[in-house]
Amino acid sequence: MTLGRGRSAAGVALVAGALWLALGVTHPTPAAAVGVSRLTARTNTPTSTLNLRTCAATTCPAVRSIPHRTVLTLTAATGDWFKTSYGGRTGWVHSRYTVLRGTPARTVSRGPTSRRMVSYTFDAGSDLGHTGAILDFLAAEGIPASFGLTGRWAEAHPTTVRRIADDGHHLVNHTWDHGSFTGFSTGRAALTPARRTEQLVRTNNLVLRLTGTSTRPYFRPPYGDHDRGVLRDVGANRFGTNVMWSVDSLGWKGLTAAKICSRVVGSMAAASSGGNGYIILFHVGSASADAQALPCITDTLRDRGFTFGTVPQVLSP
Template sequence: MERVQTDEPVIALTFDAGADRGYAEQILDTLASEGIKATFGMTGRWAEDNPDLVRRMVEEGHQLINHTYSHPSFTGRSTGQPPLSTEERLAEIRRLEEVVAEVTGSQETMRPYFRPPYGDYDESVLRDLPLAGYTVVVMWSVDSLGWNGLSAQEITDRCLAGAEPGGIILMHVGAQSADAQALPGLIAALRARGYRFVTVAELLNLAG
């Protein structure tokens, strides 16, 4: 899913956490001060490196979605590698589940929400995911491109230009992205347009 069909002015902020700790704390502080629940696509390695932040995300009511343990391309499209086997794909998904359960001490499940590394998926991935309990591939309607060096203002302008009811905005927590710096202004600008913020799960519920 890249967005859901709805006339309601709702939008989901999603953040991928797979590189460094970056600005994750700043992002969580902003979300907390604004009273917003967001969705975090997390890798297992990131969760192992930042257990305090994973626990904070859960405690503050954010949604976690499965982004694999080590962020390999399941199809190889973006990395030029051979596609992963079904067994390798399932191992990546389940290892992350184990890490998050261990870190949080919670049985909160990320199922059925999966965000493919690099956004790479095909029919074989769609066949394999349900074997691990995942049936919703969470993509995005707008990529902030903060990871690609855009400034905070450029990120804000890009996300506003692509904003639409039921949309999903992709941002990152990593230090190479100015998404965290753009976030307060983006939230204010979207609210000025009448938007309210929901998690991906809440967005799907609105779609009925």
């Protein structure tokens, strides 16, 4: 389409918008994007250049060609796309052709074995389940714990999220919707850097808004799926600690409370240093009997001389 010399910028935008609508093409609105800060990437297009487009879709016009290994400052993420500026123009680049820059996250699954302390961690991503009973138990026993929250769960249960924080528990970013970052456990493609960024930042923004507390720098990967690329991307987003676990209760698989107790305390008894520094994975959902197993596990561990702390407390030297 050829535009007349006297066509205004607003007119161009209207004509372009009408064309996209006529073609049945829709694009994310700016409000759908998640703003990011202190995030940079290097372009990764060894045999070509990367297009800077006017919006977050391959159907949008390219306004600049960005050479291989160019360092870009990123300001927003939506879907597979990052917003950035280059050559005096602001637009969107496909994040598949970028490599986020920063210090990769370190993976932890156990704290120092010199101290007889363990950490209870509870993942929350399905239903509200037994969260109330778990919080009541922890409060009665004076146990601080860590909770891995998905954004969708936090959005659905804001009052409970506030209680978790008000009760002094530690909050871990468990992504927005519990999608595997690598695709290993779900049989899907790995998420692009922009999608990983959006999952992390959107969740953190919500938790921060609800509680006044950031989930940085703690991240727990859905299904435990992570690789070098995931560690690079979450680290670049300032989630420097990838929280795994020493033992999974397997309550989510339908084990009875008695079997959960036996599994957890038995695993610790068989481990080096008797399980000192263990990070124990539980779930809050109604499908799990983890809540019912807590009294047995706690009594047994206290009899063995254990104390309890959050993940940061257990990881501290």
